[in-house]
Amino acid sequence: MSDYENNGCFCLDELTDGKASLKRLTDDLKAEYPVFLEKRDSASISELHITVKALWNEFSSLLHSVAEYDSGELYRTALKLFDGLKRFDYLGSGNYPALISALYSFADMLPDKAGIDAKAAAHLMNRIKMGYFPTDEEHVRLIKQAINFPKTQVNILDPCCGEGLALKAFAENENAATYGIELDESRGHTAQKNLNNARLGSFFHSSVPFGRFHALLLNPPYLSCPGENGGRRMERAFLSDTLPLLMRGGLLVYIIPYHRADSSVCRTLATYYKNLSVFRFRAGEFKKYKQIVFFGIRAEKHAAERTAEKIERLCLCPEKIPLIDTVPKGLYSLPVKETAVPYFKGSVFDVEELVGQLKASDSLDLLFESADLESRTRKPLLPLNLSQIGLVGASGLMNGLVDSDHPHVIKGKIIREKTRKNMPSDREDVSGFSETESNKIIFNVLTQDRYITIG
Known part of the structure; x- marks a missing residue:
């Protein structure tokens, strides 16, 4: 088959x-x-x-x-x-x-x-099996020319980051925190060396906060088969599911083959983004992967049916799409507002990530410090009464050397004790009794000169 x-x-x-x-x-x-x-x-x-x-x-x-x-x-x-x-x-x-x-x-x-x-x-x-088409660094630099980065820190997300090289080049020499997610474990571990924050697993099952990212670098898988997302094509699925992650005014950089800019993709772009533009990759890369790149600013939902139709018609004739070399410098600016990313979790438990987090955390020190506190010798604030002495003995904690002016060894334990009691009877030739069992605490004490049982 x-x-x-x-x-x-x-x-x-x-x-x-x-x-x-x-x-x-x-x-x-x-x-x-x-x-x-x-x-x-x-x-x-x-x-x-x-x-x-x-x-x-x-x-x-x-x-x-x-x-x-x-x-x-x-x-x-x-x-x-x-x-x-x-x-x-x-x-x-x-x-x-x-x-x-x-x-x-x-x-x-x-x-x-x-x-x-x-x-x-x-x-x-x-x-289809090749699947992994990372954006080459030359085109990343050309894309970056279109963007003004603020002096304040920005958060940039690549939800299918591969080895993280494209995002690393995109954020190079900028005040930017980089976030990536990668399905392939081997590429994901490489990405962890190249990015500030990289997580393993499927983006669709990861935990990423809404509205916290200034820019989205999105180059989703192409030529995919139906899989975990059923009948959803990856370029559509990533485009729609990353929508809430960009803050208002955030920049989308969306790289797909020109023939995947179908009516659904174009309608999403036109409805949720403004100031859209599209450029074609240089001849060598375009010949291999047919890639184009969309730029757009995240906006409120708006009607844009004609814009979507215009974009789709343009993408059907890729030779009419301007080359990426012609993109105006500083065409887009990232938002200035700084914002924290409170959590960022992949869908796969990553042991190496946990090791790194534990090394950077003082939680283990606190744990061992707590263990030291538990193991230290502690004295009661007041003398124990008889009932408390009985509880200590019954629990087995009073079991060892008592270092004092008269050193001795003491061991407490519970024994079962039977008590028989005669019961009166109406008949002269018949006697009766009752027998009960109860727990009794005893202490065996060994002193320098004798052995004593108390209880």
Whole structure:
């Protein structure tokens, strides 16, 4: 059984569903066109309009999955067909038979779960398993040029920090406290050497306070399979779940492949961030990973449907996105307000982290100091009365050498004692008795010249 059959991957699931939807909508278009030609009334025009709009939306979503699967010839064909769909004269002299034929042909070209060959599936799964695409330090420096850091201390979070190198370079020579979380244990331990605070485990199960971070450096995993977050793609999941962590006015730096800027991602960006801008990575990195970087300032939720659509259209044509080299210096400024991060806990118990915390803490010293206090010799403030002496003896604490003017050894213990008592009887030839058992405290005392039992 192949890796895909075991695990699945998002883009093939999306392509399979999209292929079926595209064929269904093409069937609808094929059936509605003759009705429109015959009647040309408002009802037939309305039906045609609804189908065409659904076709555009479906094709727009398909483009992202096609680019993820194959950004070569198949994607270029998809872009040309999408451009043709938008320019087509649906109510005029458009060549419907040619359009319908082109849509069917393109749908047949799309891969799906049933038809993908083993070689293509293996190639896709290998890309998925790579998963870890850290931002190179050269691009981090270019990104940093766009940002003004205040003199006050800022908190910067990378929720999937890898080895922490990108965040370290981002905060270098700045008054910044760095916070990172990493799922991979080996990379996480390396990050602990590079960052002020690095924790192990899944970000989604970690404990991180809301509204305490001035900047968020977010480069989430790409090409992921359904896993602990079910049907959520990682770039969407990280974007939405990190929203509450940025303070108002905080800066988002969001790095993803251009083809993952789908309607959901663009809508989140446009709704919760302002002063958005997007730049394309340099040719070498872009050729490998297709990365773009978004900048945005955290704002109150606001309606921005048109902005989201504009961003999505731009990202479908990455050659139109400006290069990161052209980003204006000091385009964004981090908030000046200092704030503490009261807690920061990963989802995995980290022994090495605990060791470091204990070394930095005085809790062990206090513990041993308390143990010393408990073990010291203590004398009662007042002489013990008879009952208290009995309790001490019964507990076994009076058990050893008594150093005094007349030294002796004393040991207290409890013994069981039986007492028999005669009971009167009405009959002369019969006598009765009762027997009871009770605890009795005795002390055995050994002096210099004799042995005494008291009790």
